[in-house]
Amino acid sequence: MTENTKIDFIYLSEPDMIKAGVTDMPSCVDTMEEMFGLLYTGDYRMAGPNNDSHGAMITFPDESAFPTMPKPTADRRLMAMPAYLGGNFQTSGVKWYGSNIANREKGLPRSILMMILNDIDTGAPLAYMSANLLSAYRTGAIPGVGARYLARKDSKVIGLLGPGVMGKTTVAAFITACPKVDTIKVKGRGQKNLDSFIDWVKETFPQVTTIEIVDSVEAVVRDSDLVSYCNSGEVGDPTTYPIVKREWVKPGAFLAMPASCSLDDGMEQKDVRKVLDNTGLYEAWYEEVPKPAHCVIPLVGVRCMDMIAEGKLTHDDIEDLGKIVSGDSPARENEEEIIILSVGGMPVEDVAWATVVYRNAIEKGIGVKLNLWDVPVLR
Structure with missing residues (x-):
């Protein structure tokens, strides 16, 4: 032969x-x-x-x-x-x-x-x-998978921090999962990126009738059904990461965070559902980096690992998106619950x-x- x-x-x-x-x-x-x-x-x-x-x-x-x-x-x-x-x-x-x-x-x-x-x-x-x-589309798609299971079906308003590549793909995935979206509130650093984002939305999603440029992170979050931080910046000091405050968050909101983010005390409470795209990913990261790990890797899921080490959470307080997708853990259970998804990115x-x-x-x-x-x- x-x-x-x-x-x-x-x-x-x-x-x-x-x-x-x-x-x-x-x-x-x-x-x-x-x-x-x-x-x-x-x-x-x-x-x-x-x-x-x-x-x-x-x-x-x-x-x-x-x-x-x-x-x-x-x-x-x-x-x-x-x-x-x-x-x-x-x-x-x-x-x-x-x-x-x-x-x-x-x-x-x-x-x-x-x-x-x-x-x-x-x-x-x-x-x-x-x-x-x-890479950009697979990263953006993860908030879309999360939204299929964890967002309210009547979600209409997206709040976006960071109108760059990741912001665009996250919006595309949100709209794939929640086709009733008709409003986007966006905060960006420069007019060039904002103009590019607005032109892209108008061309790609004509059903979005309102695009509002806002000047604060609070305005991004308030009254939004779907929230995502897609910013980039220096890592090291979590007090400089864009924050989510509980008082800003609309009941029933779904937040998907693929970039740096910190949570206030209210958002860290156990009644805010915390979902990770892969719990093992964050456990591996936590083993690999100095502590507190959130100073090195600025993602919400890594902050959850620090909180477990601090005794503020247990492993039972953390949910896994794969388990939810597979039906072994509940998707959204009511219209009022606040759910935050950490998006880490996996090969x-x-x-x-x-x-x-x-x-x-x-x-x-x-x-x-x-x-x-x-x-x-x-x-």
Whole structure:
């Protein structure tokens, strides 16, 4: 029997990814919902000893003997995020994450991302793909999955802090889950981002009849049915993170937080339901970083881990989105409860959405076929 050792894979540029459906938010929300079911049953693997690690990151010292070594400037990240996902996906992959907030001064995105998708049997590459849109849409889709189960069905008003890429995809996912949305209140740093956001909303969601620019975080939250903080900024001092105060929050509101956020005493109380996208992810983070962990990782879920250590919460007070999606834990139980979801971002999400987009590309003949080898020189 003749061995077939030839390996080809496809390269998908950002335009190719768009043609293959990477910006199809309803499909992305469906895919993330399916992924959460696998997460809950355990048919996945990520890095680290508990298989739940966010990834492996290169860090840089404040002072180095080497003048060319990068400084640890704001949002300076070089990170590998590997995962395997079972079920109907049966793929593995890794997202390589390069980020520096100073990129904006060069007209570049804060993060520049690439994804490699692999065959789980041989480890051979299936695709090498541009991943900025992939990552943005899978991140935004998680609040959409949360809203399907945890938001009021009559939600009409979105309050958004941060009208950038993450803000746009979160709004798209909210509207996918709550199609009655007709109003968005938004706070941003600069007029350019606000103008871009407003133009995008008008073009993409004509059912949104009111877009209000507000000048405070309080105004973002008050009277909003759906709230999300999608801001970026310095990490280290939780008193500088944008806060959510209980007195601002409308009864029945659903808050999805994929960025830095702090909670006041009222929001930290146990009658506010606290849901994590994957409890194991936050437990892995908590083991990996100095304490209090919220000083290092500014997410609500990490604050919950600190609160457990402080005796303010127990593990029973924390809910898992996968368990809710799978039906083993209740979704929204009444019209008055306040629910907050922490969105941490996981490489299994990248693998899930990359697999769907890759399969679309193969079916439609999109991408550039590249050859790794016909016969390997060393084997």
